[in-house]
Amino acid sequence: MSDIADRVKKIVVEHLGVEEDKVVENASFIDDLGADSLDTVELVMAFEEEFGIEIPDDAAETIQTFGDAVKFIKEAA
Amino acid sequence: MTDLTGKTALITGASGGIGGAIATALHGAGAVVGLSGTRVEPLEALAGELGDRAHVLPCNLSDMEAVEALPKQAAEAMGSVDILVNNAGITRDNLFMRMSDEDWQSVINVNLTASFKLCKAVMRGMMKARWGRIVNITSVVGATGNPGQANYAASKAGMVGMSKSLAYEVASRGITVNCVAPGFISTAMTDKLTDDQKSAILGQIPAGAMGAPDDIAAAVRYLASMDAGYVTGTTLHVNGGMAML
Secondary structure: OOHHHHHHHHHHHHHHOOOHHHOOOOOEOOOOOOOOHHHHHHHHHHHHHHHOOOOOHHHHOOOOEHHHHHHHHHHHO | OOOOOOOEEEEOOOOOHHHHHHHHHHHHOOOEEEEEEOOHHHHHHHHHHHOOOEEEEEOOOOOHHHHHHHHHHHHHHHOOOOEEEEOOOOOOOOOHHHOOHHHHHHHHHHHHHHHHHHHHHHHHHHHHHOOEEEEEEOOHHHHHOOOOOHHHHHHHHHHHHHHHHHHHHHHHHOEEEEEEEEOOEOOHHHHOOOHHHHHHHHOOOOOOOOEOHHHHHHHHHHHHOHHHOOOOOOEEEEOOOOOOO
C-alpha cells in the first residue's frame, strides 16, 4: 500500500473511530464507515491540510469511498 | 461571572453603539476582540479604551472581497475566531412601492450575504476546535415587519432562518448559532428621532423606556458563554416587551 493510502487511512481511522481493517478500497464513508454528511466535509478538510492541496466543493462531492479519496489525492498531490 | 479568557471574538459593526458595547462586554469577560467596522477612527478609539487584547480590523461589508479577507485578517491577528458576532447592518428605508432594486440588494448584501460569508469562513476553525459561538444580531422587525423596512426586515428574518439551519448542522460539533433581536435601543440612530416620534415609540413598549446598548451586549455575552452551550438555534428578544415572541 502506498504512502498516500496509509496517510489517508490514518485520518479516516482517527476521525471516524473505525477499525483499520474496515477501511478498504470500496468502503463508503457514509454507508460502511458510519460517517454523517458533516463528517465527510471534515474528512475533506483534513485531507486538504495533510496533503497541502485544495479540494473544490464539486470534487469533494465525488469522494464517496476510501478508494475515491486516495485516487483524487494521488492525482492532485 | 462569564469567563471568556483565552477565547477570541470577531465583532462586526464595532464602530456603532451596540457593536461597541458588545465588544466591551466580551473584552470585559476576558476575550481577545477583533473590532471590525467601516470607520477606522471610532474603532481605534475603542481599541485605545480597551487596551490590551483589542485588534482593529477595518472592513466594508458591502465589498465582498473585503468580506472574504476579514476572517483571514482576524485569524492572523488573534490566532483564531472562536466567537463571531454579526452585528453590522445598514438600512435603506423606503415605502415598498418606492423601494429600488438597489435599496433592496444593498441591504440584503450587507446584512444577510456578508453574515453568511463570515459564518462560513469561521466554521472550519470552529469545527476543528469542536467549540464555537455565533451570535447574529437581528431585529424585532424581522419578526413583526415594519412599514418602510421591507428590505431590512427581510434581511433580518433571513438571518434567523440561516442561523437555525446552520445551528442544526453544527450542533454536534459543539458550535452554537443564535440570534439576539433588539427592539428600540438608544443609539446615534434613535437620537435623531423627534420627541413626537419618541413618545409614539415609548407608548408601544411596556417597559416604558428604550433599551441601552449594554442590554444587547449582556444578551450576546450570555450566548457566547460556556453557560449557554445547550442553547442553539434560538432568538433572544431584548425589547422591553414591545413584542412578546
